[in-house]
Amino acid sequence: MGSYTLLLIILSGIIALLLALFQYWYQSKKRSHTYRVLTFLRFITFFLILLLLINPKVEKETFYNEKPKLVIAADNSSSIEFLNQKNAVSGIIQAIKNNKDLNDKFDLEFFAFSDDVTLTDSLNYSGGQTNVSNAFKKLKDIYKSDIAPTILISDGNQTYGSDYEYESLKYNQPVFPVVVGDTTVHADIKLQQLNVNKYAFYKNKFPVEAILTYNGEKSIATSFKILNGNTTVWSENIEFNKTDNSRVINLTLPANQIGVFTYKALVEPLDNEKNTVNNHKEFAMEVVNEKSNIAIVSDFIHPDLGMLKKSIETNEQRTATIMDMNQFVSKISDFQMVILYQPNNRFRPVFEALNTIPLNKLIISGTRTDWNFLNSVSNAFQHDINSQIEDFQAISNTNYSEFILSDLDFQSFPPLRGKFGNLNFSVPFQTILFKQIGSITTEDVLLATMEQNTNRQAILLGEDLWRWRAQSFLNNDSFNQFDDFIGKLIQYLASKKRKERLNVEFESFYNGNTSVIISAQYFNKTYEFDNRENLIIEVTDDISGDKQSFPFVLKNNSYEVNLSNLKASDYSFKVTAVNSNISKSGKFKILAYNIEEQFLNANVSKLNSTAMNTNGKLYFPDTFSKLIDDLLNDTRFATIEKSTKNTVSLISWKYLLALIALCLASEWFIRKYNGLI
Numbered sequence: 001m002g003s004y005t006l007l008l009i010i011l012s013g014i015i016a017l018l019l020a021l022f023q024y025w026y027q028s029k030k031r032s033h034t035y036r037v038l039t040f041l042r043f044i045t046f047f048l049i050l051l052l053l054i055n056p057k058v059e060k061e062t063f064y065n066e067k068p069k070l071v072i073a074a075d076n077s078s079s080i081e082f083l084n085q086k087n088a089v090s091g092i093i094q095a096i097k098n099n100k101d102l103n104d105k106f107d108l109e110f111f112a113f114s115d116d117v118t119l120t121d122s123l124n125y126s127g128g129q130t131n132v133s134n135a136f137k138k139l140k141d142i143y144k145s146d147i148a149p150t151i152l153i154s155d156g157n158q159t160y161g162s163d164y165e166y167e168s169l170k171y172n173q174p175v176f177p178v179v180v181g182d183t184t185v186h187a188d189i190k191l192q193q194l195n196v197n198k199y200a201f202y203k204n205k206f207p208v209e210a211i212l213t214y215n216g217e218k219s220i221a222t223s224f225k226i227l228n229g230n231t232t233v234w235s236e237n238i239e240f241n242k243t244d245n246s247r248v249i250n251l252t253l254p255a256n257q258i259g260v261f262t263y264k265a266l267v268e269p270l271d272n273e274k275n276t277v278n279n280h281k282e283f284a285m286e287v288v289n290e291k292s293n294i295a296i297v298s299d300f301i302h303p304d305l306g307m308l309k310k311s312i313e314t315n316e317q318r319t320a321t322i323m324d325m326n327q328f329v330s331k332i333s334d335f336q337m338v339i340l341y342q343p344n345n346r347f348r349p350v351f352e353a354l355n356t357i358p359l360n361k362l363i364i365s366g367t368r369t370d371w372n373f374l375n376s377v378s379n380a381f382q383h384d385i386n387s388q389i390e391d392f393q394a395i396s397n398t399n400y401s402e403f404i405l406s407d408l409d410f411q412s413f414p415p416l417r418g419k420f421g422n423l424n425f426s427v428p429f430q431t432i433l434f435k436q437i438g439s440i441t442t443e444d445v446l447l448a449t450m451e452q453n454t455n456r457q458a459i460l461l462g463e464d465l466w467r468w469r470a471q472s473f474l475n476n477d478s479f480n481q482f483d484d485f486i487g488k489l490i491q492y493l494a495s496k497k498r499k500e501r502l503n504v505e506f507e508s509f510y511n512g513n514t515s516v517i518i519s520a521q522y523f524n525k526t527y528e529f530d531n532r533e534n535l536i537i538e539v540t541d542d543i544s545g546d547k548q549s550f551p552f553v554l555k556n557n558s559y560e561v562n563l564s565n566l567k568a569s570d571y572s573f574k575v576t577a578v579n580s581n582i583s584k585s586g587k588f589k590i591l592a593y594n595i596e597e598q599f600l601n602a603n604v605s606k607l608n609s610t611a612m613n614t615n616g617k618l619y620f621p622d623t624f625s626k627l628i629d630d631l632l633n634d635t636r637f638a639t640i641e642k643s644t645k646n647t648v649s650l651i652s653w654k655y656l657l658a659l660i661a662l663c664l665a666s667e668w669f670i671r672k673y674n675g676l677i
């Protein structure tokens with residue numbers, strides 16, 4: 001309340017007193033006790049009315065106690081069950097729940113983590129992978145302004161994600177790991193890693209790289225084999241000792257038949273080896289008989305060129321070659337499609353060659369594009385002639401139906417640069433991305449595809465596409481999603497297949513530690529995406545003969561089904577559009593591999609480093625009672641008294657209105673009783 005408001009309140013009190021005295025003291029010659037009471041009531045009435053007219057602001061402060069949070073993050077991956085630690089983890093959680101002193105001092109909050117983090121105290125130990133670093137990231141966001149010591153119940157074995165030991169350095173809470181799992185070191189030989197491409201080409205050889213590790217004191221001899229069914233296609237004897245405890249084996253295998261083939265890499269186990277699950281891995285290879293060769297044509301160097309080549313060649317079935325116009329014209333018959341980067345008048349021989357040998361093409365324009373030339377050679381579109389340069393951000397078109405768009409956050413991507421103006425089409429087209437200029441979303445094309453008979457082309461109106469790939473990595477810690485988007489665009493342009501009403505997207509084989517996702521698109525008779533159809537997939541296990549049916553779920557402009565709960569086997573499937581009775585069939589294979597069963601011991605050293613990085617301490621199940629005592633006695637985790645201040649307008653105090661009404665009613669009653677009315 002300011003000094004000016006205080007002066008107004010004092011002045012209101014003086015005015016209210018003068019008015020009351022004038023009415024009941026100055027004008028009346030009586031000086032009885034009744035008049036004194038009436039004067040007081042009239043003064044209160046006038047003062048409160050004037051006070052409400054001034055409406056001063058009053059600060060109201062309330063105090064409360066806030067207990068610190070105690071976060072219990074429990075490993076919910078299948079490795080806990082594999083290491084026979086289910087009872088240990090469940091016992092620790094139950095002991096925390098039942099401890100009255102902990103409940104009195106802390107607000108307990110339970111989380112389960114594997115590949116993701118969920119708020120729950122119910123564990124099923126079914127997580128296919130463990131990402132401890134992701135748990136730290138999400139808990140850090142949740143408790144960034146709280147006191148929240150964290151009990152981490154885990155074996156410390158992480159199967160993917162960034163290094164959680166490093167991530168703990170950025171975690172702003174003390175971490176108290178409770179190590180579950182065997183800490184005794186056993187002799188173990190392990191197939192640590194297997195590197196192999198996904199595709200091979202017919203009558204070529206494909207490389208395989210195997211990394212073997214040995215943990216033990218004695219010198220041992222064993223053998224490494226690769227089996228195709230019951231046939232050994234590669235074998236090598238190897239030796240290890242305490243110091244020479246790793247080996248990298250590089251080999252090549254022939255691809256003499258077309259199709260999908262399953263192999264098993266195996267290192268012979270030691271006598272009495274405790275964990276033999278990590279001695280072998282299955283892998284598959286799809287042998288194909290064709291390879292897409294893509295030309296990237298430009299007459300100047302730009303970062304986009306290298307990015308496009310890198311992104312395209314992440315799929316082993318495609319190669320991309322950067323070249324100038326003359327090189328392309330002389331070798332045009334070697335390519336299945338072409339990317340024309342910022343065409344200008346020097347591209348005239350290229351377009352003349354494309355009139356003779358038509359190839360599907362992607363045109364990328366930018367600040368150096370000659371639109372006068374491009375308009376003159378194009379019969380599909382015309383662009384406004386304008387020298388003004390503009391930045392365009394992208395908004396995806398969820399109704400695009402030519403292929404299934406990747407789930408990319410285009411709005412978070414930096415803008416592309418290009419020449420200002422609209423693109424006008426003279427052929428049927430579909431927009432993939434719209435332009436957003438500043439904060440204004442338009443319906444102008446940024447990226448679109450066109451199709452006439454079997455000829456397909458696309459146009460992108462902006463350069464600096466390399467920034468998008470970099471931003472995608474920042475968003476997802478991987479280039480995969482952006483490369484998948486580019487790959488689908490290239491696959492669409494490189495193909496001459498006619499459009500079908502039901503399209504199904506799937507892999508020939510899936511590794512056992514990855515999600516088995518099948519996507520589909522359904523179009524009505526006018527080839528518009530139809531989100532009202534009911535799609536069902538019937539999956540048959542080719543080995544056991546078991547059949548299961550699953551419904552597809554609508555996701556943006558496609559349908560999707562997750563079959564990750566299927567066991568490793570060979571499967572055939574049939575996708576049916578129920579209402580139109582259209583179906584499509586295929587086959588896929590799920591390889592047997594559980595990454596959570598590759599570990600024999602708990603990772604004590606990494607958990608201990610995590611505790612030290614966060615000013616916590618390491619514990620084991622048999623010292624868990626000591627952890628409870630330390631938490632209860634740690635002065636860092638004290639209850640804090642906090643206060644909140646609320647500024648309230650006096651006119652909001654309803655009891656002042658009630659007091660005014662009471663004063664007026666009392667005054668009227670006294671005057672009526674004494675015959676003054």
